[in-house]
Amino acid sequence: MGQGGDRIDRERIERGRIDLSADPDGVVAELAVRLSAFPRHGGQPDAADLKAASVAILLVHQADGWSVVLTRRAAGLRRHGGQWALPGGRCEPGETAVAAGLREVAEEIGLDLPPARVLGLLDDYPTRSGYHITPLVIWGGAAPAFRPDPAEVASIHLIPLADLTVEDAVDFVTIPESDRKVVRFRLQERLIHAPTAALLYQFREVLAGRVTRVAELEQPTFAWR
Template sequence: MIRPAFEPETLPVEATGAHLPPVAGERLTPDGLRARFEQRLAWTPEPMIEAPWRKTEGDPRVAAVLVPLVVRHHGLTVLLTQRADHLNDHAGQVSFPGGRQEPFDADATATALREAHEEVGLAPSRVEILGALPDYLTGTGFCVTPVIGLVHPPFALKMDEFEVAEVFEVPLAFLMDPANHEERVFRYEGGERRFFTMPYPRSESAEPNGQGGSEAGGHHFIWGATAAMLRNLYRFLAA
């Protein structure tokens, strides 16, 4: 089982993005997002701050995730999953629906939509694809394409309980406010690993049915590759 050799939640916060501006509200709407992706403006992705993947055998494994932006009456939310604890890759972590590209997948979008349907039962017909962010290379050897899509209700979800322990939603405005982006560092002999975290209170999260989170207290601890891709979405929208 691949797990970090440290407990990320126990590490102190060394910096936040409080000095950076939040994304303008008009960009956090379906029309604002459509316009932003259509413009194709130049922007600079966040510098890689994780410990890099060390090539040991072959190329990185190609994968894709769907970044599902749910169109709610109170504003867009991001649908996320809590991975099951027994999985080999990123066990127990908060993730986007997604996984490895299969030979029959036409492209990254096909992979992302297929995986979202398999993991949480999200019908591809409910997803309006907007575009994709630059590939993200994880420290575990995955080259991940984040595919951005608007999810239009009504839709029904059915979790694959082998892979997914929980599904929840976080307001996009919260995740696009850099004051909520924490930077933590794990130092070890010979190096360090820097990463973003975005803890979100469980008491404020919403299930896809619009009800409150299933567990009281604590936080959904968004970190690592998921937080880094959200940070890149911030950079893209704020540029």
């Protein structure tokens, strides 16, 4: 796409903050427009040993407003047990990121959604633990009924988008093991770390009408394994 197209796409994103008090159908439509215009960084993993994975930034609307779904991973999982996460997991051979993300949402929290509910994709994110994550933004509907798989999910939490957009909810810290900044969110007295925090931060920026890259944001050392 030429420079003119790039400029138009960026203008479609930089409309200012999305009004989350508007009609839900209007919010969904506006999000779809912005995500279709998002100049996404994606593609194949740079490192051959990274495994393709997909996660869902799953949005729901209830009487008290918009929320994003977070899970607490089951304590008995072999990797990252007990940590905060977005629904998602590894792509199966030959499976697209969209198909994998929808499958994982169905398997982990019992929500069967069609591909039309995928509003768009954000930047792929490489993790220290060996994954190349594709984030999907998905419209989960109004007050969906979740059915968590106890083998994978200890609990499901609805985080208000209003909490996500508070300016001081996100901070960046240094660690001696890396020269990259670690991003983290404070949400309802919970401390959410990258990779989840990095993906939520980029989504927050889209809500605010900004294009912000996050691939270079670091993860805490406990997430490196």
